[in-house]
Amino acid sequence: xxxxxxxxxxxxxxxxxxxxxxxxxxxxxxxxxxxxxxxxxxxxxxxxxxxxxxxxxxxxxxxxxxxxxxxxxxxxxxxxxxxxxxxxxxxxxxxxxxxxxxxxxxxxxxxxxxxxxxxxxxxxxxxxxxxxxxxxxxxxxxxxxxxxxxxxxxxxxxxxxxxxxxxxxxxxxxxxxxxxxxxxxxxxxxxxxxxxxxxxxxx
Amino acid sequence: xxxxxxxxxxxxxxxxxxxxxxxxxxxxxxxxxxxxxxxxxxxxxxxxxxxxxxxxxxxxxxxxxxxxxxxxxxxxxxxxxxxxxxxxxxxxxxxxxxxxxxxxxxxxxxxxxxxxxxxxxxxxxxxxxxxxxxxxxxxxxxxxxxxxxxxxxxxxxxxxxxxxxxxxxxxxxxxxxxxxxxxxxxxxxxxxxxxxxxxxxxx
DNA sequence: CGATTCTTTGAAAACAGTCAATCTGTGTGG
DNA sequence: CCACACAGATTGACTGTTTTCAAAGAATCG
Numbered sequence: 001x002x003x004x005x006x007x008x009x010x011x012x013x014x015x016x017x018x019x020x021x022x023x024x025x026x027x028x029x030x031x032x033x034x035x036x037x038x039x040x041x042x043x044x045x046x047x048x049x050x051x052x053x054x055x056x057x058x059x060x061x062x063x064x065x066x067x068x069x070x071x072x073x074x075x076x077x078x079x080x081x082x083x084x085x086x087x088x089x090x091x092x093x094x095x096x097x098x099x100x101x102x103x104x105x106x107x108x109x110x111x112x113x114x115x116x117x118x119x120x121x122x123x124x125x126x127x128x129x130x131x132x133x134x135x136x137x138x139x140x141x142x143x144x145x146x147x148x149x150x151x152x153x154x155x156x157x158x159x160x161x162x163x164x165x166x167x168x169x170x171x172x173x174x175x176x177x178x179x180x181x182x183x184x185x186x187x188x189x190x191x192x193x194x195x196x197x198x199x200x201x202x203x
Numbered sequence: 204x205x206x207x208x209x210x211x212x213x214x215x216x217x218x219x220x221x222x223x224x225x226x227x228x229x230x231x232x233x234x235x236x237x238x239x240x241x242x243x244x245x246x247x248x249x250x251x252x253x254x255x256x257x258x259x260x261x262x263x264x265x266x267x268x269x270x271x272x273x274x275x276x277x278x279x280x281x282x283x284x285x286x287x288x289x290x291x292x293x294x295x296x297x298x299x300x301x302x303x304x305x306x307x308x309x310x311x312x313x314x315x316x317x318x319x320x321x322x323x324x325x326x327x328x329x330x331x332x333x334x335x336x337x338x339x340x341x342x343x344x345x346x347x348x349x350x351x352x353x354x355x356x357x358x359x360x361x362x363x364x365x366x367x368x369x370x371x372x373x374x375x376x377x378x379x380x381x382x383x384x385x386x387x388x389x390x391x392x393x394x395x396x397x398x399x400x401x402x403x404x405x406x
Numbered sequence: 407c408g409a410t411t412c413t414t415t416g417a418a419a420a421c422a423g424t425c426a427a428t429c430t431g432t433g434t435g436g
Numbered sequence: 437c438c439a440c441a442c443a444g445a446t447t448g449a450c451t452g453t454t455t456t457c458a459a460a461g462a463a464t465c466g
Contacts, residue, residue, distance in 0.1 A: 152387030184355025
């Protein structure tokens with residue numbers, strides 16, 4: 001483990017202590033011993049559809065994208081994961097089934113990885129991890145619920161407004177065509193919305 | 204506790220044993236002591252938006268609906284929950300925040316309820332509940348993921364085709380306008396799709 | 407630079423929503 | 437048993453939104 005990795009892990013340690021201040025040095029050391037630190041290049045793929053998702057991923061720096069493929073072969077963005085958030089394909093990760101999703105890096109990123117077995121082993125030894133884990137899942141479900149409600153009830157403009165209000169930072173960091181894809185809107189429509197020409201104003 | 208309740212709980216017990224056959228008589232008795240059995244009428248409301256969601260709900264018989272309200276006041280169906288499935292508002296339930304969702308009964312139903320505190324207490328005493336709980340959450344996330352992908356990538360017809368292929372039973376049991384709402388499509392559009400007039404065939 | 411990748415534009419066509427009227431079935435009370 | 441009310445479903449005409457296609461313009465990475 002090199003210097004860079006040490007610094008990276010220290011940063012992760014500070015993050016995790018925010019949520020679980022009670023962790024002992026030994027517990028932290030155990031977590032560290034099971035963590036894999038990884039630098040990923042822009043566009044590098046961390047999960048390919050068809051593979052079983054082997055890891056839970058925490059993003060220390062950078063920005064990842066999770067996307068699926070529709071029947072016609074086009075890509076659809078499921079999720080953006082910026083620094084200090086977690087990502088995995090829960091279905092594939094827990095059930096060890098082939099994933100239908102891809103995860104790649106939009107920006108060069110530093111991530112921390114845990115393999116399924118290591119992470120599950122940590123849970124049994126350090127119960128605090130369950131608390132954190134559940135909190136994260138719950139948060140995620142709340143976000144997802146809002147997204148579905150928006151998708152079935154809002155038009156392109158409203159979805160975009162919600163997006164910029166909720167993720168102003170991500171908007172600045174990802175190409176617009178990915179935002180369009182995340183919103184379920186064509187890139188041309190997104191362009192037009194952004195220019196205030198919600199529809200071609202004729203008058 | 205009356206005869207009907209006893210029979211109802213027995214049925215729930217059989218369900219739970221499928222997943223956790225190792226539960227002892229004592230553990231089962233403990234679960235039973237914390238369960239509230241309830242018969243709900245058609246249209247009866249189990250959660251009102253604005254309230255904190257106090258329960259985890261298991262549907263023994265019948266069919267529930269979870270719905271939200273859009274800005275213009277119209278209702279949007281988030282989820283149908285038929286017998287042998289669970290429902291709660293995870294965000295509200297875990298964080299004790301006011302829910303933005305409503306849960307009501309589409310059919311007269313029998314449900315089993317656990318209050319937040321009782322359920323959380325059961326988890327600590329019966330670790331098997333965690334296993335089950337996590338499995339359910341993961342399943343749910345898989346379903347949700349597919350729904351989002353469909354919503355951002357498919358047109359009304361494709362969404363409907365997926366729905367009838369995946370939930371043929373529910374289609375038969377709920378009014379079509381609720382299916383339309385679930386799909387994020389107007390009831391008129393749903394009618395036309397069902398008649399194969401995907402667009403007005405002119406020739 | 408040079409090659410990609412990304413964004414914008416315009417025009418036409420496809421798609422879906424809205425409104426208003428009508429139709430259908432179901433169950434209730436007279 | 438009938439009539440009525442009501443919730444749900446359908447229809448047609450119209451309007452509005454969004455996609456698609458093709459082309460061109462900007463920005464960015466290596």
